[in-house]
Amino acid sequence: MPELRHDPIQRRWVIIAAERGRRPSDFLQEVIPTASESCPFCEGNESKTPPEIAAIRNGTRPNQPGWEVRVIPNKFPALRIEGDLGREGIGAYDRMNGVGAHEVIIETPQHSLNLADAPLEHIHKVLRTYRERLLDLLRDQRFKYILIFKNHGTAAGASLTHPHTQLIATPVTPLTLAEELNSAKDHFREKERCLFCDLIRQELESGERIILATDKFVALAPFASRFPFEIFIAPRQHHHSFAEASDDMLHNLGMVLKEVLLRIKKCLKDPPYNYLIHTIPNVRVRPRRASYWDTIEQDFHWHIELIPRLTQVAGFEWGTGFYINPTAPEEAAKYLRETEI
Amino acid sequence: MPELRHDPIQRRWVIIAAERGRRPSDFLQEVIPTASESCPFCEGNESKTPPEIAAIRNGTRPNQPGWEVRVIPNKFPALRIEGDLGREGIGAYDRMNGVGAHEVIIETPQHSLNLADAPLEHIHKVLRTYRERLLDLLRDQRFKYILIFKNHGTAAGASLTHPHTQLIATPVTPLTLAEELNSAKDHFREKERCLFCDLIRQELESGERIILATDKFVALAPFASRFPFEIFIAPRQHHHSFAEASDDMLHNLGMVLKEVLLRIKKCLKDPPYNYLIHTIPNVRVRPRRASYWDTIEQDFHWHIELIPRLTQVAGFEWGTGFYINPTAPEEAAKYLRETEI
Incomplete structure (x- = not known):
């Protein structure tokens, strides 16, 4: 059990996912990109994955070919769906069981499709799948x-x-999210306005860091x-939860995401990247401080953080949480705006 | 100005070190390990660096060969030593000038020496140089x-x-350090004991995560x-400041650091790694809340964080500050203890 x-x-x-059991020698292997024939995510290889949790299919049967987006449990999950939390103290330390969910959303049956190049309607289906999984979990x-x-x-x-x-569902609110929730709440308490709305308004007025706006x-x-x-990337109007985004909103988000991905692909030569959705925590889970969540729909504003991986993160960053960025955001926005796609 | x-x-x-001026195409270049002849840190190439700030020399003249450890300003500094902070608000944002110091401590004249293989007396000189630079700045x-x-x-x-x-000297206390200072202070307020001392005591009693102890x-x-x-890595007895460590302590630290570096070199096949010294902030700088620092010598405990870089840090970690570790620390300690060096 993790x-x-x-x-x-x-x-x-x-x-601590020690069942993944990495010994010293395991870290020396290079990751080899999987060829399409042996890829467990490719159409026709459905039997190589655990049984699917959800899929967008046109009448085909589960775990068979004929799907557009497919959701499966991670074969090597960092957290397990079964069991209780079993919180306990060990001297000065705290631990709990690694209870959670760890799923994979296969975005397309096509092995080599870059999400940036997928049709808008398909990106919309991927985003709707994100929402459905959130709502379920x-x-x-x-x-x-x-x-x-x-x-x-x-x-x-x-x-x-x-x-x-x-997708990872966790029994604790991660540190960075907790910090964002706290600063949004502090701002709202003081000003009765959403921090994110304030920043978005200021950015749209100045324009110098805007990449695109619909x-x-x-x-x-x-x-x-x-x-x-x-x-x-964020909605211009105040909204707290990705899980409650309308079809119309997700369709518009798809357009923005596709254009952003195309711009970084062209401008930065298909760089490695990460993106992450920051939405509100599961507010039905209110362990001790119920009042803490009372204004969350007013003070938090969901958004997506997208990070091209262009530099090695060095000791300074790890040790401090303090980053050195060699490109001014105004310059980055200008390069991305001016990229022809 | 950064x-x-x-x-x-x-x-x-x-x-934001935009003077480093990285354009999109700059990120596509691979880092090429410098050959010894053209290496600005090698003995004989002193003229390729800015003039030295300090050095351990046996009577030789500055910026000439004949040194054991040499300290120079970083040629591409992330922060600049001259000027005032110039703090200002820009709407909802805050900025200040990138004032600070950014130095390089060249550990040895030998291009290919692994610090793990350096003689103990030499490692001691490197550690003393760290201390001298701290005291000066x-x-x-x-x-x-x-x-x-x-x-x-x-x-x-x-x-x-x-x-x-x-070495980077900054006009703000980095986030991770601030968090450590806060948790140490909270613990001390409640228990009148050092958090780190408590944890070290518990670890020495259990022994399962100990790699070595002098x-x-x-x-x-x-x-x-x-x-x-x-x-x-930390002193067993309570001590708050690396800058105030005695020669005797640094000598003992050298032994421990050398053995740890030899163990990870052997066990993990000379992995890339980072290490960082966490010591108290500059307590003479007390801008607003003087009382905050009153117990810092009692509540903070200096230490070194060493991280072998064995895994790619993925989106989950970046977006959350929440990490997945595939090797239990008890296993890691056991592998390192049992490595023959």
Whole structure:
């Protein structure tokens, strides 16, 4: 059973997934991009994966060919769906069982399709699948947070090249999200306005860091970007939950996401990247401080963080949480805006 | 001039070092390990670096051959030593000038020496140089924190292969350090004991995560290690400041560091790694809350964080500050203890 452990110094939780059992020699192997014939995510190889959780199919049977988007449990999950949390203290430490969900959303049956090049209607289906999985997992009271993230390219952590997104549901709210929730809440308490709405308004007025804007979404290079060409995508109007986004919103998001992915693909020569959805935690899970969540629909604003992986993160960054970015966000936004697609 | 920018959502500072001027095409170049003849850190090539700040020499003249350890300003500094902070608000954002120090400590004149293989007396000289640079820079009232860190191997962020350590002095306390200072302070307030001393005592009693222990230092795999084979090195007795470590302590630390580096070199086949010294901030800099620092000598405990870079950090980690570690720290400690060196 994987385990969650709490570090009392940096006050963060870590998943110890020792069943993945990496011995010293295991780290010396290179990741080899899987050829299409042996790829478990390819159409026709459905039997190589655990049975599917969900899929978009046109009348075909589960775990058979004939799907457009397919969701499966991760074969080597970092967290397990069964069991209780079993929280306990070990002297000064805290631990709990590694209970959670770890799923893979296979974005397309085509092994070599770049999501940037997928038809808009298909991207819309991928985004709707994200939403359906969120809605399903939010019903589980053990899960406090559900993170949806995509690793594109081995340098971004993808171990299989077939386009896919991952989902991890955790019994704790991750540190970075907790910090975002806290700063949004502090801002709202003081000003009775959403922090994100304020920043988006200021960015749209200045324009210098905007990459693109539709009537519903904005994509921009954050003022204090940690990484070169980092991108922030959010709805222009206040909205707290990706799980509650309408079809219309997701369709518009698809347009923005496709254009952003095309721009970084062209401008930065198909770089490795990660994107992540930051949405509200599972507010039905209210362990101690119910009042804490009372304004969450007003103060939090869901968004997507997209990070091209262009630089090696060095000791300075790891040791401090303090980043050195060699490209001004204004320059990054300008390069991306001016890229012809 | 580099700039420091504050992110109001994640409440962290970022260095925008746009003078390093990375355009999209600059990120596509591979880092090429420098050959010894053209290496600016090699003996005989002193004229290829900015003039030295300090050196351990046996009577030879500055910026000439004949040194054992040499300290120079970084040729492409992320922060600049001249000027005022110039703090200002830009709408909802905060910025200040990128004032700070960025130095390189060249550990040896030998291009291909692995620090693990250096004689103990030489490692002691490197550690004493760290201390001298700290003591010198702590006198500058503009600097709140001085971070000393080493990147070994290109995958760990080293752009030159010649053994070197870097030092960055910043006008803000980095996020991770601030969190450590806060948790240490909270623990002390409640219990009037040092958090680190408590954890070290518990670890020495259990023994299962100990890699090695001398009469003065302990090296262990932290209970909630973020990374496989992560190592924590600290004095066994309470002590708050690396800058105030005695020669005797540094000599003992040299023994421990050498053995740890030899063990990871042998066990993990000379992996890329980072290490970082976490010491107290510049307590002479007390901008607003003087009382905050009143107990810092009692509550903080300096230490070194060492991270072999064995896995790609993926989207999940970036987006959440929440890590998945595939190797139990107890296993890592056992492998390292049992490695024959």
